[in-house]
Amino acid sequence: MDSVDVEQFVRDGFAKLEGIVPREVGDAARALLWQRIGLSPDDPSGWTQPVVWTSDMTGEGPFGQFMASPKLHAALDAVAGPGGWHPRGAVGNIPIRFPRVAPADDRGWHIDSNTMRADGTWGVSARPATLLLLVLFSEVGTDDAPTRIRAGSHRDMVKVLDGKQVLDPMKMGPIFDAAGSDRPLALATGSPGDAYVVHPFTVHAAQEHLGTEPRFMAQMPFVLTKPLSPGGDTPLARAIGW
Template sequence: MKEVLNSIQIKQFIEEGFVRIDNAFSAELAAEIRHILWNDMDADPGDPATWTKPVIRLGMYSQPPFIQSANTPVLHAAFDQLVGKDKWLPCRSMGTFPVRFPSTEEPGDTGWHVDVSFGDNTTNFLEWRANWHSKNRGLLMLFLYSDIGEEDAPTRIRTGSHLDIARLLKPHGEQGLSLLEMAAQFPSLPEREEKTATGKAGTVYLCHPFLIHAAQPHRGKEPRFLAQPPLLLRKELMRDPEDLSPVEQAIQLGISS
């Protein structure tokens, strides 16, 4: 297996909950994807007067350029290193796209949260749950399809918060906690440093599935294009204590500290 992450990056992922990969896919591919997304919006890339909403949510995307961006050799090698070889499923859809526009209007979706991964109610995502071995989800991924600076609504990350969530979830076993139940516990968790997911188009942040993160208003000049697909699991995590991947090592670190 080709290793694309060094020992320092692996250690950062375990302790801080994320690692950044530059040039994970090409800028040309990012431009092609933005073109597809612009065509699906009632907005003109050359006319800011048509950018009338702070955020527009677009549906599921599985066209070839999207799938190519999520399945580069660099990313597959990183998935093997972080989750474990043969434990994950190739990404076949990029999920919902929240395209954010420069605006003084609050977008209304900037609360801190953990991405949940299982549930029965397909109409109420707030009832979905996460459990201590991260059922169904190997990674949270942030794909930057446009250049994103500090003013361009970069995703906010609470470094190390994945350790707190692992410790929070463990007593609740297989059932875990719902999104709302977890959020209610956030005020009692340790204070954590906040970082932002900035970078050039083609950058990907590979994050622990328990990482607490949030959107923020766009105060820049150009629309922001980003996707947050999960890396789904082929095999359940935390089933072989003798062979723990970095994702599993971080869970173990959280529940034992």
């Protein structure tokens, strides 16, 4: 099953997965999320915050269908190797971005925490134990706050990380700002049921919602069965010259 463009993932540090579930499954997930946040798609007067967080912690209904998707599993096998990642049953945290309000101050360039310290906290290192998945539950066009991605920035980021240290991403703003700053900009657009698999070193950022309809998208780590390290033979390793 050709569920992911592996060569694009190696080159750009991300790849789009179209329709890991049917659109109606994404629509059903979005309907549940509206219920959970107590707001209505038909009443913009309640859209007063730029970001509202909710979650799926049980894999209920359509969320479980996303996580069990054969197309998703085939894509993860393709980039991390069969048996190279741990399945997850629930989506986890889900930020919903709303239009027509002042944007949140959370739009800086970054990579996600990817390494657990001995005390159970997480930071960033050159031996990541996760890869990132973005999942769309709504239509996301260029004005609908799609995640910004610096295509190819994973190759810049790996050069500045120390394999022996786990760093605090909150203190790495200037490093993130510089990494891949001259790279092409891509936008994670798509339809309900689409997803993006993203290399743990690929620099990305949120952005202001300039559209008209709220954007529903999850961003979740998939834990690798062993940390990424030099000498690996998967596209995850090949993408950064390892």
